Amino acid sequence: MEDTTKFNTSKLGTKEYWDEFYALEKKNFENNPEDTGECWFDDNDAEARMIEFLEDNIGIHHIKYDCSICDLGTGNGHLLFELVQNGFNGPMLGVDYSEQSIEFTKKVSQTKRLPVEFSATDIFNESWAPRRFDVVLDKGTLDAVALSGLTKENGKSFVELYPEVLDKLLVKGGVFLITSCNFTESELIKIIQTENLKAWSKIEYPSFSFGGVQGTAICSIAFVKLN
Ligand SMILES: C[S@@+](CC[C@H](N)C(=O)[O-])C[C@H]1O[C@@H](n2cnc3c(N)ncnc32)[C@H](O)[C@@H]1O
Structure with missing residues (x-):
């Protein structure tokens, strides 16, 4: 059977693309401080739903208002800024x-005086040794x-290495919440779930029907680290 967790490459998988993208967003912000950039999956209200999910699950696993949170591929940092606005007050790191993305997020957080840390880091860099996070x-x-279609020297794709990144970042009982438009729910579980990181919950989105098949444009799944 075809492995649907493998995708064609695209310029959206290159660092050059994102550097250009956030250089432009930074420039727009400098010209208009109200313009804090594009929110990915805004059409599906993903950001608000992810925050609502965390709020609804306060007290479960490690989710608390003062829990530590790391946002991987934070882009314009908007998700973390919104978490602060919604009362989350633990240590937060966007990587x-x-x-260009990090220069932009730092500029926004300084202007708005938001207590969020940012770091320019490739999450697959093996020498990256961050603290562990609750979420x-x-x-x-x-x-x-x-x-990106990138692979390591050992032939493993970066997608296949992703669970190792999560394992290094999460505390025992910590929660990983992901929203994707490329992968279906079952593909995400196939990629991310391990013996130690189990699919736990999900966010419901309105579904559509096409050619007799039911689907949603994006999906969000929460995983919990057992040990
Ligand atoms: C689709 S954008 C999403 C940005 C942000 N999460 C949002 O919702 O607006 C993907 C982000 O992942 C970042 N990214 C891609 N590969 C990365 C890597 N290996 N390490 C860190 N960030 C990465 C890109 O620079 C980009 O900001």
Whole structure:
């Protein structure tokens, strides 16, 4: 059977694309401080639904208002800024391999005086040794990684290495919440679930019907780290 977790490559999988994208967003913000950039999956209200999911699950596993949170491929940092606006007040870190993205997020957080840390980091860099977090978030980042088509020297794709990144980042009992438009629910579970990181819950989105098949444009799944 065809492995549908493998995707064609695209410019959205290159660092150059994101550097250019966020350089432009930074410029727009400098010209208009109200313009804090594009929110990925805005049409599906993904950001608000991810925050609502965390709020609805306060007290479960490690989700608390003061829990530590890391946003992988944070882009313009908007998800973390919105979490702060919604009362989350633990240590927060946004990482992105695009230096332009991080310069932009730092500029926005300084202007708005928001207590969020940002770091220009490739999440697949083996020498990256971050602290562990209660909650790790991904909105569209694994999608971009999949479009890079990149592999390590040992032939493993970056998508296949993603669970190792999560294992290094999460505390025991920590939660990983991901939103994707490239992968279906079952594909995400196939990629991410391990002995130690189990699919736990999901966010419901309105579904559509096409050619007799039911589907949703995006999906969000939460995983919990057992040990
Ligand atoms: C589709 S965008 C989503 C951005 C943000 N999460 C949002 O919802 O607006 C994908 C992001 O992943 C980042 N990214 C891709 N590969 C990465 C890697 N290996 N390490 C860190 N960031 C990466 C890109 O720079 C880009 O900001």
